[in-house]
Amino acid sequence: MPSPPTRATLIEVAKRAGTSKSSVSRFFGPERDKLSQSLQQRVAEAAAALGYQPNQMARGLKGGGSRLLGMMVADIRNPFSVAVMHGVEIACRDFGYSLIVCNTDNDPALEQHHLATLAAYQVEGLIINAVGQSGQTLLDSGVPRVLLDRDIKHLNAEVIGLDNALAIDMALAHLAQQGYRSILYVSETPEHTSTRQARLERFQQQADAMGFTHQTLMLSHWDIDAPCANLATFVEPYAPGHCAVLCANGNATLAMARCFKRLGVAMGPVGLMGIDELEWCELMTPGITTLAQPTDSIGRDAVACLVNQLERRATPLTFHSRHSPQLLVRGSTAP
Amino acid sequence: MPSPPTRATLIEVAKRAGTSKSSVSRFFGPERDKLSQSLQQRVAEAAAALGYQPNQMARGLKGGGSRLLGMMVADIRNPFSVAVMHGVEIACRDFGYSLIVCNTDNDPALEQHHLATLAAYQVEGLIINAVGQSGQTLLDSGVPRVLLDRDIKHLNAEVIGLDNALAIDMALAHLAQQGYRSILYVSETPEHTSTRQARLERFQQQADAMGFTHQTLMLSHWDIDAPCANLATFVEPYAPGHCAVLCANGNATLAMARCFKRLGVAMGPVGLMGIDELEWCELMTPGITTLAQPTDSIGRDAVACLVNQLERRATPLTFHSRHSPQLLVRGSTAP
DNA sequence: CTGTTAGCGCTTTCAA
DNA sequence: TTGAAAGCGCTAACAG
Numbered sequence: 001m002p003s004p005p006t007r008a009t010l011i012e013v014a015k016r017a018g019t020s021k022s023s024v025s026r027f028f029g030p031e032r033d034k035l036s037q038s039l040q041q042r043v044a045e046a047a048a049a050l051g052y053q054p055n056q057m058a059r060g061l062k063g064g065g066s067r068l069l070g071m072m073v074a075d076i077r078n079p080f081s082v083a084v085m086h087g088v089e090i091a092c093r094d095f096g097y098s099l100i101v102c103n104t105d106n107d108p109a110l111e112q113h114h115l116a117t118l119a120a121y122q123v124e125g126l127i128i129n130a131v132g133q134s135g136q137t138l139l140d141s142g143v144p145r146v147l148l149d150r151d152i153k154h155l156n157a158e159v160i161g162l163d164n165a166l167a168i169d170m171a172l173a174h175l176a177q178q179g180y181r182s183i184l185y186v187s188e189t190p191e192h193t194s195t196r197q198a199r200l201e202r203f204q205q206q207a208d209a210m211g212f213t214h215q216t217l218m219l220s221h222w223d224i225d226a227p228c229a230n231l232a233t234f235v236e237p238y239a240p241g242h243c244a245v246l247c248a249n250g251n252a253t254l255a256m257a258r259c260f261k262r263l264g265v266a267m268g269p270v271g272l273m274g275i276d277e278l279e280w281c282e283l284m285t286p287g288i289t290t291l292a293q294p295t296d297s298i299g300r301d302a303v304a305c306l307v308n309q310l311e312r313r314a315t316p317l318t319f320h321s322r323h324s325p326q327l328l329v330r331g332s333t334a335p
Numbered sequence: 336m337p338s339p340p341t342r343a344t345l346i347e348v349a350k351r352a353g354t355s356k357s358s359v360s361r362f363f364g365p366e367r368d369k370l371s372q373s374l375q376q377r378v379a380e381a382a383a384a385l386g387y388q389p390n391q392m393a394r395g396l397k398g399g400g401s402r403l404l405g406m407m408v409a410d411i412r413n414p415f416s417v418a419v420m421h422g423v424e425i426a427c428r429d430f431g432y433s434l435i436v437c438n439t440d441n442d443p444a445l446e447q448h449h450l451a452t453l454a455a456y457q458v459e460g461l462i463i464n465a466v467g468q469s470g471q472t473l474l475d476s477g478v479p480r481v482l483l484d485r486d487i488k489h490l491n492a493e494v495i496g497l498d499n500a501l502a503i504d505m506a507l508a509h510l511a512q513q514g515y516r517s518i519l520y521v522s523e524t525p526e527h528t529s530t531r532q533a534r535l536e537r538f539q540q541q542a543d544a545m546g547f548t549h550q551t552l553m554l555s556h557w558d559i560d561a562p563c564a565n566l567a568t569f570v571e572p573y574a575p576g577h578c579a580v581l582c583a584n585g586n587a588t589l590a591m592a593r594c595f596k597r598l599g600v601a602m603g604p605v606g607l608m609g610i611d612e613l614e615w616c617e618l619m620t621p622g623i624t625t626l627a628q629p630t631d632s633i634g635r636d637a638v639a640c641l642v643n644q645l646e647r648r649a650t651p652l653t654f655h656s657r658h659s660p661q662l663l664v665r666g667s668t669a670p
Numbered sequence: 671c672t673g674t675t676a677g678c679g680c681t682t683t684c685a686a
Numbered sequence: 687t688t689g690a691a692a693g694c695g696c697t698a699a700c701a702g
Contacts, residue, residue: 280615
């Protein structure tokens with residue numbers, strides 16, 4: 001029975017290259033130049049011949065650091081999260097780190113569980129799209145961290161994400177320009193989610209300031225009946241081009257698109273727009289107007305911010321905390 | 336400056352509990368019962384007080400295994416992949432493993448890179464949604480593995496995924512029953528992707544056998560003009576209820592939905608159905624008929640299959656390699 | 671049951 | 687430049 005081809009070790013390479021462990025170690029570390037050309041040659045050959053690759057676990061044990069970053073995602077099935085994750089991944093690779101991604105599925109208990117796991121694997125830094133209020137755990141662990149999209153109370157940490165106030169302002173400006181005068185603002189329940197709160201507050205404040213009539217609708221449990229009823233009431237005093245629905249994120253947009261369809265309400269005459277761009281928004285006749293988030297940049301900047309904390313760079317990496325959305329105008333906001 | 340709260344170690348716990356390293360080690364391993372109640376008490380308390388948690392890196396070093404599994408995803412922005420990943424994640428947790436996910440972004444070079452990284456972190460097993468033909472690398476590494484959705488030539492490994500033949504058969508049966516007689520089969524280019532090949536072959540074989548008129552259209556580079564032209568030609572001899580488009584996966588469905596829209600072709604009179612369920616299929620009037628893959632089961636079974644290779648279980652975990660899709664009938668296949 | 675003693679594969683002083 | 691030796695935090699025989 002073919003024994004599992006056990007990986008070659010430092011010692012074997014050293015032996016084959018006729019040198020010591022230290023030299024081989026140096027060859028694979030930052031001190032490679034301190035080795036003579038000839039030695040480098042021999043080590044390189046020996047390593048290649050044996051298919052040697054340093055064992056990161058062992059490396060991490062002694063001072064060296066694990067070169068591992070951890071990422072917590074609140075809901076991996078949310079396209080926005082995946083898109084950001086994509087940016088994070090690329091940036092990690094660029095900066096020479098590997099990434100462990102954990103999905104909390106919106107469960108605070110799972111979040112705690114994963115935090116423990118990541119700590120057990122000695123991650124050097126954490127990128128957190130929080131679901132619960134794990135501030136204390138995070139504080140205790142003392143691991144460098146960045147928050148993604150959502151803030152956590154009482155935790156001193158940088159938050160990277162959309163400029164929520166700007167997004168709401170852009171949405172309202174667009175709706176006003178298109179002539180809508182009454183707005184139904186739809187969001188998932190804002191408790192415990194700083195982003196939803198921020199958007200909601202800004203909406204209420206600015207909608208008032210701009211003289212809009214407005215209402216809010218909080219989605220819960222993916223119940224579709226209640227929001228449909230709500231929408232029906234909202235558009236009741238039907239006047240084409242007067243009412244519009246503004247969705248706080250992709251999930252809200254999906255829910256309301258369903259309601260429009262179920263009620264047979266025409267988009268445009270009743271406006272519809274949402275924060276977060278989804279591949280089908282363009283497809284739905286006449287197209288749904290959205291504010292697209294720069295997900296790749298957000299992901300990259302989160303990593304950049306974290307790396308700044310981990311390494312004392314000569315010139316710190318530049319990054320932005322508040323990103324601007326891009327307005328994609330489509331038929332759903334053409335009265 | 337507050338020094339980073341360095342994690343407590345085995346020794347500190349042992350000291351505090353007034354015992355030896357071994358006992359503490361045993362407490363956290365499978366031999367906990369072999370310790371007296373009183374000792375267990377003391378260790379538990381000391382550990383809790385110090386917030387101690389075993390260092391997995393160190394554990395993995397000595398025999399113990401890393402308890403890490405690696406997953407390679409060809410395209411993380413594909414909802415199907417994400418859904419499967421979700422199932423994989425849950426299963427990993429259930430079986431007591433942690434997971435490192437790597438996205439290859441359909442780049443064979445990146446695939447090689449990630450394979451190396453995962454090896455460096457001593458993953459005990461690999462779940463692979465392959466993009467390239469990394470068979471040799473995998474063979475050399477000797478790491479236990481399962482293939483997800485796609486096979487790799489010359490690599491002896493179990494493949495977990497959809498029963499492609501069954502899926503095509505179900506699709507054709509449905510289209511026949513709805514009265515369509517001519518089919519345009521749309522797929523991304525099948526080179527190097529076993530799944531696409533399997534579906535295409537089965538389609539051609541069965542479509543012939545069932546007496547369908549048929550053509551195939553291969554998508555490339557997200558070009559949308561060519562497929563539109565193709566669709567236009569295909570439906571030219573317009574006869575409501577005669578022609579239907581069958582899409583090999585979600586990407587194909589998205590592309591064709593775009594074409595239908597651009598050309599103003601009505602779904603239903605010209606049939607449209609696809610493999611892979613997407614959240615917007617139900618939304619597009621009149622709804623797109625799909626074959627949904629049981630993504631959670633596929634993910635779980637991939638892990639189960641892998642765990643069977645890793646552990647010699649008394650009763651091996653049961654799993655299926657070929658999963659059945661579920662037909663979701665909607666308006667797009669109602670002539 | 672519990673403690674002692676070797677390492678696991680690698681990095682890192684400290685000398686040479 | 688290079689090598690020898692001492693661990694990193696933990697597990698695994700092997701004795702008591």
